[in-house]
Amino acid sequence: MAESVAFVGQARQPRGTGEARRLRRNGLIPAVVYGHGEETLSIALPKTELVNAIRHGVRVVDLRAGNKDEKAFIKDVQWDYLGKELLHVDFARVSMDERIVVDVPIELRGTAPGVNAGGVLDQPIHSVSIECLAISIPESIRANIQDLQIGGIVHVRDLVVPPDVKVMTDPDAIVVHVTAPVAEPEAPAAEEAPTAAEPELIGRPKAEEEEGE
Numbered sequence: 078m079a080e081s082v083a084f085v086g087q088a089r090q091p092r093g094t095g096e097a098r099r100l101r102r103n104g105l106i107p108a109v110v111y112g113h114g115e116e117t118l119s120i121a122l123p124k125t126e127l128v129n130a131i132r133h134g135v136r137v138v139d140l141r142a143g144n145k146d147e148k149a150f151i152k153d154v155q156w157d158y159l160g161k162e163l164l165h166v167d168f169a170r171v172s173m174d175e176r177i178v179v180d181v182p183i184e185l186r187g188t189a190p191g192v193n194a195g196g197v198l199d200q201p202i203h204s205v206s207i208e209c210l211a212i213s214i215p216e217s218i219r220a221n222i223q224d225l226q227i228g229g230i231v232h233v234r235d236l237v238v239p240p241d242v243k244v245m246t247d248p249d250a251i252v253v254h255v256t257a258p259v260a261e262p263e264a265p266a267a268e269e270a271p272t273a274a275e276p277e278l279i280g281r282p283k284a285e286e287e288e289g290e
Contacts, residue, residue, distance in 0.1 A: 082130050083139040086110070086120030097165070106163055110142045110149055112170035118142045128163050136179065136214045140168060150177060150211055171211035178245060179214055180204045183236075183252060187223030191255035196227040200253045205233060206245040215239060220252050230254040 089100065089107065097107045105121040106128075120142050130138065131154060140149040149168035157164055171177065182204045192198050205218055218238055220231050234248035 082126070082135055084122050084126065084141070086118070086122055086140060086142040088143070089119050089121045091119045101162075101164070106166060108166040108168060110140065110147075110168040110170065113172075115170065122166070124163065127166065131163070131166075134216045137171065137211055138168070148172070148212065150179075173210075173212055175211045176208055177211045177214075178206060178208045180206050181215055182217045184217040184219045185253060186219050186221050189222045189225035189229070189255050191225050191227040191229055194227055195258050196255040197258055198222075198225075198253065198255055201251050202233075202246075205236065205252075207238065208243040208245055209239075209241060213239075213241060215242065218244075222253060225253070225255050227255050227257050 086108065087105070090096065091107075091109075100107050100121050101124065104124050106124045108120050108122055109117055110120060111117040131151065135151070137148055137150050140147055142149075148171050150171045151166060152169040153167040154163070155165040156162060183200075183202065185200070189196070189198055207215075207218070209215070215238075218236050220236060222231065225231065231252045231254065232248065233244060233246050233250045233252055236244065236252065238244055
C-alpha cells in the first residue's frame with residue numbers, strides 16, 4: 078500500500094483559465110474536493126509536493142480543506158498535452174471503511190526462461206481493475222513470470238492479490254505470455270538467366286550462294 082501524505086489546501090475562487098494559470102505560476106495547482114453529499118470545495122495545493130506524491134503512486138491523501146481534516150482519493154489528474162505539467166486534480170472524499178474500484182498497475186517479477194530460449198514476451202494489459210478499501214490500495218499487483226516458457230501464459234485469474242482485494246477485470250484476460258519467434262520467410266532462389274541463343278544468320282546459305290554463281 079502506498080504511504081499516505083498530508084496536504085493543506087488553500088481556498089480559491091473558481092474563476093476560469095486565467096486564475097488557474099496564475100496559481101500555477103505561483104507554484105500551486107488548482108483542485109476540487111467533492112463527494113459524500115457535502116459541498117464541492119475549490120482549493121489550491123503546492124505543486125512540487127503534489128506532483129511528487131502522484132509520481133510515487135500515492136492514491137489517498139490526508140487533506141485539510143476548509144475547516145476539517147478528511148481523507149480524499151485522487152480521482153482524476155489532468156496533465157498538459159505533453160504529459161509533463163500538472164494542470165488540475167480532482168479529489169473524492171472517502172471514509173476509512175469505504176470500498177472503491179480503482180485501476181492498479183501490473184508489475185512483472187522475474188525473468189521468463191522462454192525469452193532466454195528465443196521467445197518473445199508480450200504483455201497485452203498493464204493494469205487491472207480492483208475493488209478494495211480506500212485506505213488499502215496496493216501500489217501494484219505482481220505477476221510472477223520466472224517459470225514462463227515459450228507458449229506459457231499468465232491470465233488475470235492467476236494473479237495473487239491480498240485477501241481483501243477483489244479483481245474486477247475479466248479473469249480470462251491474458252496478462253502476459255511468451256510466444257514463439259516468427260521465422261522470417263526464405264528469399265526465393267534466384268532464377269538462372271536463360272542461355273542466349275546464337276543469332277540466326279540472315280541471308281542465303283553458303284552452298285546456295287556457290288550454286289548460283
